[in-house]
Amino acid sequence: MGLDAGPGESIKSCPYMVLRDPDTVREVLHRPEDFSPANALLAATPLSGQALRVLQRARFALPPVLASNDTDSHAGIRKVVAGFFTPATVAAAEPRIRQIARDAALDAARELDAAGTVDLVQAVAAYPPAVVMLELLGLPVRDLPQLKAWSLDSLELFWGWPDAERQLELAHSAAEFYGWLRDLVLESVDAPGRNLFKSLAGHGLSTPEICSMGYFLLIAGQETTTQLISTTLFRLAEGSRGIAWTEAASASKARELVRHVLATESSVPTWRRVAARDTVLDGELIQAGDEILLELTGNHGFPWDPGNPDGGDAASAAGGGARPTAYGLAFGSGIHRCLGAKLAELEAAVVVQETAAALPSVRLRDHHPEWIRLLSFQAPRTVTVERGK
Numbered sequence: 175m176g177l178d179a180g181p182g183e184s185i186k187s188c189p190y191m192v193l194r195d196p197d198t199v200r201e202v203l204h205r206p207e208d209f210s211p212a213n214a215l216l217a218a219t220p221l222s223g224q225a226l227r228v229l230q231r232a233r234f235a236l237p238p239v240l241a242s243n244d245t246d247s248h249a250g251i252r253k254v255v256a257g258f259f260t261p262a263t264v265a266a267a268e269p270r271i272r273q274i275a276r277d278a279a280l281d282a283a284r285e286l287d288a289a290g291t292v293d294l295v296q297a298v299a300a301y302p303p304a305v306v307m308l309e310l311l312g313l314p315v316r317d318l319p320q321l322k323a324w325s326l327d328s329l330e331l332f333w334g335w336p337d338a339e340r341q342l343e344l345a346h347s348a349a350e351f352y353g354w355l356r357d358l359v360l361e362s363v364d365a366p367g368r369n370l371f372k373s374l375a376g377h378g379l380s381t382p383e384i385c386s387m388g389y390f391l392l393i394a395g396q397e398t399t400t401q402l403i404s405t406t407l408f409r410l411a412e413g414s415r416g417i418a419w420t421e422a423a424s425a426s427k428a429r430e431l432v433r434h435v436l437a438t439e440s441s442v443p444t445w446r447r448v449a450a451r452d453t454v455l456d457g458e459l460i461q462a463g464d465e466i467l468l469e470l471t472g473n474h475g476f477p478w479d480p481g482n483p484d485g486g487d488a489a490s491a492a493g494g495g496a497r498p499t500a501y502g503l504a505f506g507s508g509i510h511r512c513l514g515a516k517l518a519e520l521e522a523a524v525v526v527q528e529t530a531a532a533l534p535s536v537r538l539r540d541h542h543p544e545w546i547r548l549l550s551f552q553a554p555r556t557v558t559v560e561r562g563k
Contacts, residue, residue, distance in 0.1 A: 208451065275302050
């Protein structure tokens with residue numbers, strides 16, 4: 175079954191049962207009655223009394239609504255949110271996504287010409303996903319620099335290992351974000367037209383419940399895509415994935431590379447579950463309350479085939495088999511699978527393609543950037559390139 179503490183980690187330093195086998199991970203995700211998502215959004219480092227008081231003063235509350243909801247209300251709420259990410263909606267958004275990505279890439283090219291270098295994380299990866307997400311949700315596009323900063327801080331607060339001083343700083347940031355979000359929710363519920371928060375209110379959710387949904391959706395709906403784009407561009411510029419920079423200017427190669435990164439080092443490489451009751455998994459007893467860390471990417475049971483990036487075989491393609499794709503767990507599986515999966519994949523492929531087209535003949539300047547390394551999130555903080563010679 176593969177229960178262990180992870181490479182280089184002791185049981186003491188990793189309090190989770192780590193599951194790496196894709197079939198076992200998929201089984202856990204498809205047994206929500208046995209393996210609850212209730213711990214999915216809990217702080218990996220317990221919050222100090224000081225940090226909790228900062229959050230309490232801001233009326234910060236995260237009742238279970240979607241990702242951590244193991245009640246009967248989940249299906250109805252998910253249906254409301256899914257209405258904003260239908261296949262038709264995502265397909266119709268592609269021209270707008272491409273326009274935003276192309277504008278960002280052209281700005282990056284101008285910055286490269288003027289300064290000699292450009293950080294692609296800030297230039298092309300950071301803001302397009304946030305703009306697209308807010309527009310799709312019917313929400314105003316504003317305060318993007320603050321949203322990006324708040325997002326990174328909240329990811330560190332809930333999935334990082336900050337010391338007491340850093341945790342207090344992050345708590346102040348989260349409280350500020352939550353206040354901004356609550357104002358946005360109240361504004362949106364009374365706004366004309368269709369938007370997610372108004373739809374959730376119509377479904378019967380309270381303001382704290384809508385804020386709980388919005389808190390992580392406004393982070394996950396854009397920051398994880400930014401991180402996916404960042405890693406893909408880093409590996410492309412590094413030249414370590416068998417696709418040349420110039421090749422990625424084609425839609426098929428850009429999509430192939432994104433799917434490869436999804437399979438091997440997605441921005442969300444792990445996710446948590448907790449045993450809701452005593453149960454058996456792969457013949458072993460799992461006790462109620464045991465916390466489990468699921469590896470979503472990086473350990474698939476079959477090799478990556480650049481000629482067949484979906485990872486399926488001919489029988490699967492013909493309907494004769496059900497073999498999952500190589501990146502099939504990158505967005506989870508089962509009733510809590512990420513609703514924005516297709517959107518994230520499309521955005522990443524389009525941004526990579528437009529960046530490669532607008533910035534030909536570049537090379538990686540910094541091969542060893544600092545990385546975001548959290549329990550469930552990872553990406554290079556910078557991808558600095560210069561003109562090639």
